[in-house]
Amino acid sequence: MISITDHHDINFLPYVINASKVNGSVYVYPGIEVTCSDKTQCLAIFDPDSDPTVWTRLIHQLPEIEMAPANDAKIAQTEVANITIETLFERVANDTVLRDHCILLPHFSDGDAHKHLNVEGHQLRFCNINCDGVYIEKQYSDLLPETRRKAFGEIEEWGKRRRAFIATGDNRKANWERLGFHDCWIKLGEASIEGIRQALLADEARIAYATPSAPIDKIVELKVMSSLTGQNEFSVSFNEGFNAIIGGRGAGKSALLEYLRFGLGRTESDLPSLDGETLHDREARLINETLVDGYVEVVIDRGGVQETWHRNLLDRDTITIADASGTLTAETIADAQRRFRARAFYQKGLSTTMSREAAAAEQITGIAAAEQLDQRREIDGSIDAIKRQIGATMRDLAALWQIQLERRRGAASISDLKRRIAAVSERLRKEGVQQATLDILANKPVFDRGKSYQGEVRSAIDSDRERFDKLKTSILNVRLSRFEGVDDFSELKALNDAMDKARTATAGHIDSALAELEQLEEAYKIAASAFEIRSESFAQQHSAALQAQTSSKQLLDDSKKLAGELSALEQTDIELTKRESLAVAGIRSPKACWPLSAG
Structure with a gap:
């Protein structure tokens, strides 16, 4: 106005x-x-x-x-x-x-x-x-x-x-x-x-008298086709701030919220129960009885990227997501919950928090920090993945599939974050942010990748130097003297002499490899020092660019947050790639080969 x-x-x-x-x-x-x-x-x-x-x-x-x-x-x-x-x-x-x-x-x-x-x-x-x-x-x-x-x-x-x-x-x-x-x-x-x-x-x-802080992720609209809402699609739009549904008893307030929960994959049956107790049979019957031939659609905005989530009873274990271009993606309920974090409480869910001892800690944690709760669950999932990887050899293939699944999820998240960063940049451009500032913001992920590459080189030099040192002391580590009386066999004595010669020659090759690593170490120091100067200069430019654009502070904060998430996801993808290579090598090794019996 x-x-x-x-x-x-x-x-x-x-x-x-x-x-x-x-x-x-x-x-x-x-x-x-x-x-x-x-x-x-x-x-x-x-x-x-x-x-x-x-x-x-x-x-x-x-x-x-x-x-x-x-x-x-x-x-x-x-x-x-x-x-x-x-x-x-x-x-x-x-x-x-x-x-x-x-x-x-x-x-x-x-x-x-x-x-x-x-x-x-x-x-x-x-x-x-x-x-x-x-x-x-x-x-x-x-x-x-x-x-x-x-x-x-x-x-x-x-x-x-x-x-x-x-x-x-x-x-x-x-x-x-x-x-x-x-x-x-x-x-x-x-x-x-x-x-x-x-x-x-x-x-x-x-x-x-300051720019209001609006959530970067928000619900835009709810659409319902059900026997309860009538023959035509029912829709309601939401404000990006506070929303309240007000009406008399039986007006449909709880039904509307239950449809929203269903559309976001947040009904009681979608979430793990702490004590196995089901408390909301009425809400479950509402979904099962009124959506037989219907559906729920939720339009959400995730950092400027709008998506429409579609869910029905026929395939209630998945949510079909349509992006702005119309591309459809089927997500499991668990993946959808990770994609869009939300916290839902039923009627009296807050006032009766302490009445169920088993759920009290979960509820209090959820009230105080819903996002941290989801992150904790993701960490728990990562711990479970690590436990699977240290299992028996027969589970190596399952571990590899899990890694590949995480990589696909990571790749999808990285692609999604890039779209959201691009959307924020477009919004900044429309708000009049200078192109030079947008270029600096766009270079932030590139510098982060540069630091990741530098870290990977550092890690490779250190780990390979350690591997070569260990290899030098362990290669062909079989001594004839350990086998009492065997040195009397002239045939084995000749074999031992040949092995000593091979050990000495191999050690020389390892020394040459270590010398090459020392030269690489010097090159690394020169490159790291020069890149550190450039990174510090860019960091000053980046900080100045953020401080200069006070009128778009909320969007700039969102851009900075998304860039940080992108950097973390790309680093995770690097680690997953390493684990995938190791898992593939383990599956292809002889110890992982299993005989096949006829029939």
Whole structure:
């Protein structure tokens, strides 16, 4: 939403309103800036649905003010209205049209602000005017504490009524660079003047002066086709912040939430039970009885990448996921739960947390840190995978399949993260972030891969040097002297001499290999030192780029978080590749070969 005002003029407003209708995504609140005779200013903000007759009605309340004709190239010279701010408020309040379609916001600031009420001598005026909010032309954080206390009704001589602050920006420039310059976010119940008024009355909950923190992953829409919702598909959209479903007994609130749980793979039957107890038979019957010929679809947004999840009773063990291009992917319930983390509680699930001792710790942990709980489960899964790998030889093949499955999952996650990073970058580009900054952000994963490569070389040098040292002492480690009396056999004595010769020659080759590793060590040090300098320089550029873009901090934080997850996943893929090679080598070794019996 925007509200662009000018002194005692409305002729430009139709142009702004018509421009906003091009894509329909901007609500325009028409407005007028008024300069009163007592050296005060205020903004008159009108309902988006109001027409020019309402705007001119206010101008007619301003003595000695005449607008320039609509077709003139310039507006008339700005004059001070011959009316005090108290009288202006009284006239608007007594006008049956204006009072329902207009809100007056007086200027109440500090410092060197121009024509505002927060000066000595205006206390009584400020007390008497019937306003719910005031406006400032600076950052809310720059206001003096005393100024806030005056507006909030905490200093009695300035009145006991609380007035909210609306942060605006006096443009004064043809390129509109100060439009929306001072952060002010208003949570509206509806795009109307009454919505503004309600926000002013509950400013602590509805007005913020810093960019709100929105979740990177969120539910966008729920679609249900069931015998309960009727013959047509039922749908409900969700806000990215707080949502509440309100209705009387039997209105279907619990049913709606159970459909959502089903669509996300979070019903009681989808989750492991801690004590084997089933508590929600009613909800289970709802799904089984009403979705026989139906389905549930959930549209989710994961970091800018939208997906539609489809689930039905016919194949309830999988969730079919469609991306923006229409590509379909079938995921198991467990994989879907990892793909989109969520925490669901049934009715009274929070208030009765301690009533079931077996579930208390799980519930408390889930309330405090749902994401950490999922990560803990993933770690437990990794531990189980390691246990499988150290099993008997006959389980080596199963371990290899598990590794390959994890690699496929990792590859899918890496691909998914790259799409999400690209989506965040596109959103940053649309918000006006410079290309140089986007290039720096794009290079972060590349530098991370460079560090991973450097680490792998370091690990290879150290491990191979250790292997060669051990090999040098263990190769052909069979001594004739250990076998008492055998040296009397001339045939075996000749074999022992040949083996000693081979051992010496092989040791020489190993020494040559170790010498090559020493040369590689020197090359590594030179390369590592040079790359460290480049990495430190890039880190400074990256930090400066993040700090410079304060207006897109939330998206930049999301980009940084996704880049970190991508780096971790790529490192995990490297480790899985090593484990896969070792597992394949183990399966192909003679010890893993099993005889096949006929029949």
